[in-house]
Amino acid sequence: MPSTSAAEVSLDLVVRDLVVKAREGRELLSVERLDIPAGSRIGIRGPSGAGKSTLLFAIAGLLRPSSGTVAWGDQRISEMSPGDRARFRRENVGLVFQDFLLFEELSALGNAAIAARYASRSSRRAIIAAAGAGLERLGLKKLGGRRVESFSGGERQRVAMARALANDPGIILADEPTASLDRTSADRLIEDLSALSGGSGRTLIAVSHDAALHARMDRVIDVVDGRPLV
Ligand SMILES: Nc1ncnc2c1ncn2[C@@H]1O[C@H](COP(=O)(O)OP(=O)(O)OP(=O)(O)O)[C@@H](O)[C@H]1O
Numbered sequence: 071m072p073s074t075s076a077a078e079v080s081l082d083l084v085v086r087d088l089v090v091k092a093r094e095g096r097e098l099l100s101v102e103r104l105d106i107p108a109g110s111r112i113g114i115r116g117p118s119g120a121g122k123s124t125l126l127f128a129i130a131g132l133l134r135p136s137s138g139t140v141a142w143g144d145q146r147i148s149e150m151s152p153g154d155r156a157r158f159r160r161e162n163v164g165l166v167f168q169d170f171l172l173f174e175e176l177s178a179l180g181n182a183a184i185a186a187r188y189a190s191r192s193s194r195r196a197i198i199a200a201a202g203a204g205l206e207r208l209g210l211k212k213l214g215g216r217r218v219e220s221f222s223g224g225e226r227q228r229v230a231m232a233r234a235l236a237n238d239p240g241i242i243l244a245d246e247p248t249a250s251l252d253r254t255s256a257d258r259l260i261e262d263l264s265a266l267s268g269g270s271g272r273t274l275i276a277v278s279h280d281a282a283l284h285a286r287m288d289r290v291i292d293v294v295d296g297r298p299l300v
Pocket residue numbers: 092093098116117118119120121122123124125
C-alpha cells in the first residue's frame with residue numbers, strides 16, 4: 071500500500087451554492103459554501119437521512135447537482151460530462167463504500183487490482199503491486215487468491231479498501247468504512263485510513279457514525295436536514 075500521496079496537483083475541494091434535488095423536485099442537499107484544503111482528514115456525521123451520502127456522492131462526481139459548483143483544484147466536476155467525471159474519479163479518487171461493489175467471481179487480488187484493467191501498461195504493474203501490498207497490510211494476504219463470494223463483510227471491506235488505495239489516489243472518500251467491522255478491525259482500519267492521509271497531501275473524507283473515527287480526523291462536519299453546519 072502506498073505510504074505517501076501521489077497527488078501531484080493540489081486538489082483543494084471548493085463547493086459553492088450546491089443544490090441536489092430528487093427527481094420529483096424535493097431538495098436533498100444544499101451547501102452554500104464548503105472549502106476543504108488538500109490533505110485534510112474530514113469526518114462527516116449526522117442523523118440517518120440527513121444527506122451525508124448525498125454529499126459524498128456529489129463531491130465524488132457520482133451525481134450531477136441541480137445547481138452550483140463542485141471543484142477539486144481546477145477540475146470543476148459539477149460541469150463535466152459523465153465520461154469525464156468517471157475519468158476524473160479513476161485517476162484521483164479512491165472510493166470505500168458501504169456495499170463494496172466487488173466482483174464476486176474475481177479473487178481478492180483481482181478486485182483490489184481492478185484499476186489495472188483501465189490503466190496504461192506502464193502503471194499496471196505498480197497498481198498490482200500496491201494491491202498486493204494493501205491486502206498484506208490489511209491481513210488478507212493468505213486470502214488473496216480466493217474468490218470474494220465467500221468473504222465475510224469485514225474481509226470484503228478490507229478488499230474494497232485495498233482496491234481504493236491501489237491507484238494511489240489523491241482523494242479517499244469513504245461511506246461508513248467501519249460499519250461492518252468488529253471493534254479491533256475497525257480500529258485498525260481507522261489507523262490505516264488516518265496514516266494514509268494525514269500529512270501526505272492525500273485528502274480523506276469519511277461519512278461515519280463511529281466516534282473513534284471522528285476522533286482521528288482534523289475536522290468533523292455535522293450534516294443536518296440536508297445542510298452541513300459549517
Ligand atoms: N435518488 C434519490 N431519490 C430520492 N430521494 C433520495 C435519493 N437518494 C437519497 N434520497 C433521500 O435523500 C435523503 C438523504 O439521504 P442520504 O442517503 O444522503 O442520507 P444519509 O445521511 O447518508 O443517511 P444514512 O445515515 O441513513 O445513510 C433521504 O431522505 C433519502 O431518502
